[in-house]
Amino acid sequence: MQIEHWDPARDGELTEANMRRKLQARGCTVSKYVYPPGTHFPEHDHGVDKIDGVLSGRFRMDLQGGSAILEAGDLLAVPKHVLHSAEVVGDEPVVSLDAIRTT
Template sequence: MKRARRAPAPQPRDAGLGVLLRLQARLEAEGFRVTMHMLAPGTRFEAHCPCESRIDVVFSGLLRVMIEGEERLLGPGDWQLVPAGVSMSAEVIGDEPVLGFDAVRD
């Protein structure tokens, strides 16, 4: 199983909500619509093909993602780009909810 991309570790002064808000602002400036989500343990998304490109970001918890048959594990600080029309599925792993967001650009 491959690890997803890891964001650089934030400096102590940058930790928390400020990091999240700055990242959201940067993505929105690039034309993405950003949606925050909290996924309960056991949540599953069956295979589907998003119509638009998207970026998935995880802030806490673990999310197992299958993209065109390749399994990835996203944990805190990880992100991935999913091109439009690519088959993907996902599942929350463990007892901790996943806090994250997705950014979609048409």
């Protein structure tokens, strides 16, 4: 599991528009989601390659035997057909950009 951290020197200020632009430049279609505290996604997979980006909040991801807490500015690639689970950590909602690779 490799987490990419936002780099203000390279990526600019962490904003929804800037993260969306970065993900779109990688050939992704991007959707925004807000997950309230207590949200839990049991183990599942997707038929597409994805990148989960966190704009705010804390999101625990379990993937390929590893576990990490994603925070604002973190990006995690989730390959297609790889089982993973996710959970909002703490009392703050998670604002996430869900990027599906289309190219």
